[in-house]
Amino acid sequence: MTTSRPMRADARRNHERIVTAARDAFAEHGPVAPLDDIARRAEVGPGTLYRHFAGREALIEAVYRADVERLNRRASELAAELPPLDALAAWLREEVLYVSQDRGLGAALKAAIDQDSETYALCKRLMRDAAAAVLVPAQEAGVVRVDLEPRDLLLLGHGLGVAAEAAPDSFERLLSVTIAGLGPVR
Numbered sequence: 001m002t003t004s005r006p007m008r009a010d011a012r013r014n015h016e017r018i019v020t021a022a023r024d025a026f027a028e029h030g031p032v033a034p035l036d037d038i039a040r041r042a043e044v045g046p047g048t049l050y051r052h053f054a055g056r057e058a059l060i061e062a063v064y065r066a067d068v069e070r071l072n073r074r075a076s077e078l079a080a081e082l083p084p085l086d087a088l089a090a091w092l093r094e095e096v097l098y099v100s101q102d103r104g105l106g107a108a109l110k111a112a113i114d115q116d117s118e119t120y121a122l123c124k125r126l127m128r129d130a131a132a133a134v135l136v137p138a139q140e141a142g143v144v145r146v147d148l149e150p151r152d153l154l155l156l157g158h159g160l161g162v163a164a165e166a167a168p169d170s171f172e173r174l175l176s177v178t179i180a181g182l183g184p185v186r
Contacts, residue, residue: 015052017042023063031060061119068123071095075130084138089179091134092157096175099161100168127154144182 007015021041025033035056039049053059074094078087113120131150138144156178164171 011052014042014044014048018044018049018052018059019062019066022059023067026060026063031056035059057113061113061117064113065119065123067098068126071098072126072130072133075133079133079137084134084141085143085179088134088138088144088153088182089175091130092153092160092179093175095154095157096160096164096171099158100164100171138182142184145184147185148182 018038022033022038025038025041029037035049036046038059039046042049049059053062071091071094075087075091078090081087082090128150131153135144135148135150135153139146139148160171160174160178163174
């Protein structure tokens with residue numbers, strides 16, 4: 001069994017800069033963005049980029065994973081900070097904004113990842129866990145219907161994201177109607 005050593009601080013900073021630069025480059029040019037351009041944007045040499053990422057697919061996976069991990073962390077933070085329904089609404093808003101703002105990027109990155117890969121399985125689990133982190137407390141508090149599943153919340157968020165992209169001026173209204181519709185069945 002191999003154990004990976006923690007990254008040195010400078011290596012971690014380079015890794016984060018490369019992922020950030022890759023996200024920006026992929027948003028502009030799609031998953032075919034030149035890796036040399038990504039290294040330049042991150043202010044590292046190509047050798048540093050390849051030391052961190054074996055190739056394009058590894059970099060795409062890292063960007064997608066970082067975005068999903070951020071959404072997962074936000075669910076836990078919101079659940080700890082806000083009342084259950086407010087936490088659910090705030091997280092759903094963040095999910096919808098991610099889907100609507102980064103839809104092309106997220107879809108392209110997700111399509112470029114092998115659906116049998118560890119990263120894809122991890123991201124799928126992280127998103128379901130995030131949805132559960134805000135949904136279950138709201139259900140337990142009796143403010144959200146009990147027959148909803150985390151996957152339902154993810155599907156609603158995706159649908160709202162697509163709608164928000166097509167009609168940005170209706171985003172708040174649609175989100176409000178959706179949150180109201182999650183209420184317990186009477």
